[in-house]
Amino acid sequence: MSEAEKVNFDESGLVPVVAQDAATGDVLTLAYANREAVETTLSSGEAHYYSRSRDELWRKGATSGNTQRVVEVRLDCDGDALLYRVNPEGPACHTGEKTCFFTVLSDEAVEGKGEIGFGEMVERLAATLADRHRDMPEESYTAELLGRGTDRVAQKVGEEAVEVVISALRDDRLAEETADLVYHLLVLLEERGVGIGDVAKVLHDRHR
Numbered sequence: 358m359s360e361a362e363k364v365n366f367d368e369s370g371l372v373p374v375v376a377q378d379a380a381t382g383d384v385l386t387l388a389y390a391n392r393e394a395v396e397t398t399l400s401s402g403e404a405h406y407y408s409r410s411r412d413e414l415w416r417k418g419a420t421s422g423n424t425q426r427v428v429e430v431r432l433d434c435d436g437d438a439l440l441y442r443v444n445p446e447g448p449a450c451h452t453g454e455k456t457c458f459f460t461v462l463s464d465e466a467v468e469g470k471g472e473i474g475f476g477e478m479v480e481r482l483a484a485t486l487a488d489r490h491r492d493m494p495e496e497s498y499t500a501e502l503l504g505r506g507t508d509r510v511a512q513k514v515g516e517e518a519v520e521v522v523i524s525a526l527r528d529d530r531l532a533e534e535t536a537d538l539v540y541h542l543l544v545l546l547e548e549r550g551v552g553i554g555d556v557a558k559v560l561h562d563r564h565r
């Protein structure tokens with residue numbers, strides 16, 4: 358039995374597929390697949406979908422070059438939706454955006470709550486630090502720190518680590534001091550050219 362037998366295709370023979378960046382967790386696209394697309398994805402390791410507008414099997418990136426290497430295919434609880442966890446080669450969206458979900462409708466509703474996860478915050482911060490490193494704007498503390506080289510950045514990480522220790526022992530301002538340490542640690546990673554994805558991979562391998 359082909360693994361695709363487990364999928365409950367709808368009356369048109371299609372199943373919705375969410376494509377997710379396996380490294381960052383970003384949701385990239387919602388698309389559809391038919392049986393052939395699912396089977397071809399499973400056998401080739403390249404994301405295949407079904408184009409409803411063109412009415413044909415479609416290998417992601419066939420024309421754009423923005424292919425998606427599939428790391429894992431998951432079936433949802435009642436078998437009627439799929440998750441492709443992928444390593445994207447270039448942007449997922451035809452507009453050139455990394456993800457199709459670049460339009461935020463809920464900005465105000467989400468603001469107020471301030472519930473942004475640690476992982477996402479680290480990613481945003483790392484992206485900002487990479488921008489500063491590239492542009493090196495004069496007024497930027499990050500750029501100034503990066504300009505002073507590895508020794509200075511590493512020393513700052515050491516100082517901030519000590520402040521975290523002191524703060525923990527005094528039971529005071531631990532979140533603030535930890536934030537300072539994480540920031541400086543990310544600057545050090547940026548300065549050394551080590552991506553947060555590299556660190557995540559080590560953690561993930563150990564966590565298995």
Ligand SMILES: [Zn+2]
Nearest residue numbers: 450451452457
């Ligand atoms: Zn799109």
